Amino acid sequence: MRTINTQDIVPVIEKLCQQACYELNDNVMNAFQEALTKEESPIGKDCLSIIIKNGKFAKEHQLPCCHDTGATVVLMEIGQEVCWSGIALEKQVNEGVRLGYTNGYLRKSVVSDPLNRVNTNDNTPAMLHTEIVPGDKVKITVMPKGGGSENMGAFKVLLPGDGVAGVKKFLLETVQKVGGNPCPPYIIGIGIGGTMDKCAWMAKKALLRPIGEHNANPFYAELEKEFLEAVNNTGIGPIGYGGRVTALDVHIDYFGVHITSLPVAINFQCNAARQATAIL
Ligand code: SF4
Structure with missing residues (x-):
């Protein structure tokens, strides 16, 4: 068994929140470029060009590519040979999100209660999903999801x-x-x-x-x-x-x-x- 202290995931999730919001990956940016070659409408082409320019600018200046930095979906694919020590895993995931959104100046878009609607001011709680997979690794994916x-x-x-x-x-x-x-x-x-x-x-x-x-x-x-x-x-x-x-x-x-x-x-x-x- 491999033991991981839950504290170790906090800085990782903090960084992933910021990286996801600042940098659209190459797969997405390349898809925009390809779309530009296929688009026939002039205004559609203009929109795609602006989206590409915006994506490049956000990455270069480490700024969010959209003002809506989303609810934070976190997927943890946890190897079945991993066991955890330390503070509760879900608490540490939320701590990573809190630090990511606070230190990264990302918009806080989550309210604690869907009917009384008070902003948590740190984008928690994360929408956490865990899956048990073979192996002794942990794969963490952060997907900010705009409203x-x-x-x-x-x-x-x-x-x-x-x-x-x-x-x-x-x-x-x-x-x-x-x-x-x-x-x-x-x-x-x-x-x-x-x-x-x-x-x-x-x-x-x-x-x-x-x-x-x-x-x-x-x-x-x-x-x-x-x-x-x-x-x-x-x-x-x-x-x-x-x-x-x-x-x-x-x-x-x-x-x-x-x-x-x-x-x-x-x-x-x-x-x-x-x-x-x-x-x-
Ligand atoms: S749906 Fe929301 S997060 Fe997505 S591009 Fe539009 S405003 Fe931005």
Whole structure:
């Protein structure tokens, strides 16, 4: 067994919060460049050029690439040969987020209670997910998630007989309804199957997959390509001003499901497609 003191993750998460908010990774920046070559509308091209310029400026000057620095989603993939010592893990994750947002001058966007709405002033609590994986390493991913895109997510339980056509219809209805609100060009994560909770988490986690990388299952890989084409045919375009590129990619994850169910979750990741990862 490998023992890690939970204190060790605090500075790592602090840095990841800042890195994610300041630096869009090369995969995302390259996808913008490629989108620029495909975009046909002049205003769409202008929007993409501004997004690229903004991303470069933010990285160079270590400033947030968007004013909305999001709710902080933290995924910890913990090797099953790791055991923890020290203060409770969740407390230390929140301490890392608190330091990251405070010392990084990132906007504090989280309230402690959804109905009474008092700002916690340090962006806690983190939206923490833990998964147990083989090995003795810990992979930590921070994904700040802006309200504009997160608010546009949707979930529906279809009938099994609705099949692929039903999933596609739900996706296109959702895309048409949300229009430019999730700040396109965006990535769409789609969870299909599982239970309600599993389905929503698959949609969120699918957003972490690099743009251009398809599902390992050829059937779902083909669906991803078909859905991307259909979304881009809506003409919503960059920032919703009209154009060819509405989505940079569509990522589907699927899971086993009850014989009576076909749950589908859709999660949008806006053009501030932030994520940063470290391995301990
Ligand atoms: S949806 Fe994304 S790009 Fe738009 S304001 Fe929110 S964080 Fe920024």
